Amino acid sequence: MTGRLQEQTGALVAANEQLDTRRAFIEAVLSSVTAGVIALDESGRILLVNRSAQNLLKPEGEEIEGHSLEDVTSELAEFMSGEARDANVVVAAAEGGQRTLAVKRVRYADGSVLTFDDITDQLSDQRRAAWSDIARRIAHEIKNPLTPIQLAAERLQRRYGNEVQSDRDTFERLTGTIVRQVGDLRRMVDEFSNFARMPKPVFRHENVHEIARAALFLHEVAHPGIGFSIEPPSGKIAMVCDRRQLSQALTNVVKNAVEAIEARRNRGETNFEGDRVDLKVRRENDQVIIDVTDTGVGLPQERERLTEPYMTTRVRGTGLGLAIVKKIVEEHLGEIAFLDRNGGGTHVRIAFDADRLESLAEEVPGEPSTPLADDGEYDEEGPL
Template identity: 55%
Template sequence: RIAHEIKNPLTPIQLSAERLKRKYLKEIGSDPDTFRTLTDTIVRQVGDFGRMVDEFSAFARMPQPVIRPENLGRVMREALVLQQAAHPEITYRVGIPAESPTVPCDRRLIGQALTNLLQNAADAVAARPREDGEGRRIGLTLEPSDEGWTITVEDDGVGLPDGEERARLTEPYVTHKAKGTGLGLAIVKKIMEDHGGRLALEDRPDGPGARAMLILPAEAPAAGRKEEAVLGVGRVGHGA
C-alpha cells in the first residue's frame, strides 16, 4: 500500500517531462542541449526511483514458492532474452543442455533470481573501463552438480569487493554500487533458501569479473514435496 502511494505521483512526473521535451524542445533557442539534458535526467531518475520502490516492495512481501516441475533451460532462456534485448552491446555466451532438466521449483521466482543476477552482471560489465575494441561478455550455463543443478552467471566486469564488504553482499540494504538498493542479492539468497538451495559468489577464475551460482537441489524442499508427489517430477525434460 505504501509503495503504491509513493509510486502514484511518479507516472505524471515522468509523462510531464517527456511532454515538455516533445512539445518545447524545438522552441528553446538559447540552450536546447541543457533543456534536453534536464528533461532526460528527470525521466531517468523517476524511472530509477520507481524500480527502487519495486525492489523494496518485492523484498517486503516475498511470496512462498509454489513448487512445480519446471524445465530449467526454458526458465533460463526466458530470463536471458529480456536481458539480451536490453543490452545489445553485451555478448552472451550460453551453455544450456539441449535436453534440459526438469526440476522442482517456482518458475517465476527462479526467473526473478536469474534476472537479478544477469542485471548485476550487466551493471558490472558496464562499470569496468575497456581497451579499444575490447568486448563485454556475460556467460550463462547450466550443469549438473553433486547437490543437483548449478546455474552460473559469469561476467568480465569490475568484480566483487574484498573482505568484509564481500561477506555482507547478500545482506539487505548492503551494496557496493553507486546506485542501488542493496536488495538484489538479498532477494536472490532468500529465493534460493526457500528452494532448499543456495547462492554462491566468487571471483571469475580466468580474468577480471565475478561468478554467481544458483545451486538447486534435484529434490523438492520439504514444503514442496506434497505438491511434487501429485504433479510428478522427472530428471530430464525435452523442449528447452
Template identity: 45%
Template sequence: MRGGLTSTFNVQITIEDGTSDERSYVVTIDDITDLVQAQRSTAWADVARRIAHEIKNPLTPIQLSAERIRRRYGKVITEDREVFDQCVETIVRQVGDIGRMVDDFEQRLSETPLYGHFDSRLLGQAFGNIIKNASEAIEAVTGEDDYHGHILLKAYQDKDQLIVEVIDNGKGLPGDNRQRLLEPYMTTREKGTGLGLAIVRKIVEDHGGHMELHDAPADFYNGRGAMIRMVFPATSPDAVVKADNNTTEELQA
C-alpha cells in the same frame, strides 16, 4: 517512488451502491513491482536472443565473400593494391569482432534434463538479476586494451543437488566481507540499490537452496572476475511426473 526506488501498483476500485446518501468503495492495491520487472527482464532476454541470431546469420557469408574476393582478384588488382588489401582485411577483422561479441554470452547446460520444483517466474527474476550484475561488473572495467567481456552460464547436477553458476570476467567481488553483499542495501556500485542479490538470495532460499559467492575459477580468464553459484535440491524424474504440473518446472527448459 519510495526510498529512491520505483514501485508499480495495480489499483482496483469497486463501488457498492447503498442508500441515496451512502456509497461504499472497495479499494484493492497489489504491489506488482516484481512481476513487472520479471516480465521486462524476460522480454529483453528474448529480444537479445533474437538480435544475436539475426546478427550472426549473415556474418559467415560476409566473411567468405570477402576472402573469396581477396583470392580471386588479389593478383589482378595493381592500382591501389594497398587500399584493396586494407579494405578486405577490415571486413574480415570486423566480422570476426562482431562474431566474438555475440559469442561472448554463451551457456553450458547439462546434456540431461535437471528436475526440481520451481517457480519459473521467481527463478527467471533471480537469474535475470545475477546476469544483470555480471554485465554491470563487465561495464565497470575501463581503460584496458583488447578487453572483451564474457558471461558464462553453467547448469549441472551434483548428486542430489542442482548447481547453477553465472561466471563473468568483470571487476570481481571484494575479498573482505563479501557475504554481506547478500544482505539488503549492501552494494559496491555507486548507483546500486543493494537489493538485487538480497532478492536472489531470498528466492533461492525459498526454493530450499543457498547461494555462494566465489572468485571466477582459475581456468576462466586466469581466475579474473566472479562466480555466483546457486544450489537447489534435485528431484527425481518419478517425483516430477507425480507432481502438480503447475508448480513443477524442468530447470533446463
C-alpha cells in the same frame, strides 16, 4: 589386612566405573547439544570440546583438543582475555566468510567453560525483516508524489511545448529529464516493493535449463559486445520451483555480471580473454547446480555482505538485487556462494536440493503432477 585391601580395591574399581559412566554420560550430552562447548584449563589450553564446537571451528576434522585456544581461534581467545561474561563475537569461519557467535563463559577454580551458539542466520533474518519494513515505508512515501510529478511534466510538454519560443531546447530537455528521473524512481520503488512483499513461491515442475536460457537471452540481445554462453546449449533439467521467481533471481545475477564487465571497461582495464558471461546448469546427484561466471572487476573485500539489503558497490544501485536473489534461493531450499573466477572476475554458484523441492510440488488443475519426462518434447525455438 588382605580383606581391607580387597575392600579398598573394590571401592576404587567402583569409583572408576562410576567416573567412566559419568564421563560417558557427559560426552553423550555434550555431543547432542547444538551449542558449542569448550573446556579450558587456566593457561587457555583446550581440555574438552564437543562436536558442535569442533564442526564450527575445524570442520575438516583436525582435532583441537590439547591445543591453545589462541591457535584455534584468536577471536574467542581475545574474548577470554577480557572481563565480560557474555558477548557476540564475530569469528572467521573455516569455510570462508564470518560467523557471529553468542558466547558465554563460566570460570571455575582450574579454568573456564566456554559455550556459544551460532546466531549468524538469526541476525540475518532480523536484519532482513527490519529492512523489509523500511523498504515498505520508503516505497509508500516515494510512490505517492511520483504520479502527479510525471503527469505535470508530461502536461507541460504537451500544453506548452509548441508555445515556448525562447530557449525551447532547454524547456524540452528539462521536462524530459523530469519524466526520465520519475521513471528511474518508479523502478527503484518497484525494487523496494519486490523486496518488502515477495510473494509466496508457487512450486511446480519446470525445466531449469529453459529458465536459465531465457534469463541469459534477455541480456544477450541488449549487450552484443559481450559474449554469452550456456552449457549445455540445450537440454532438459527438471526441478520443482517457482518459474517467475527463479527467472528473476537468474536475471539479477546475470545483470550483475554484465555490470561488473562494464565497470571494468570504465576503468580502462582490458581482458585478453574478451568480455564473457558463461552460465552452466547441471544435475549432480540430488542437487541442481547453476554456475554463472564473468570477466568483470571481481568481488569486493566485503563479499560476505553482498546479499545484505542496501549493500551495493554501484553508484546508482539500490543494493536490493542480490538480497532478493538470496531470499528467492533460500525459499527454494538452496544456497548461494560468491567465489573468485580463475583468471579474474566473479563466480556465482547456486545449488538447490532437488529431492527436497520435489515434496513441495503443487498440483495444478488440468496439469500433470509428475515431473517432466526425460524423453518429452522440448521447444528449442528460444525464449518467447
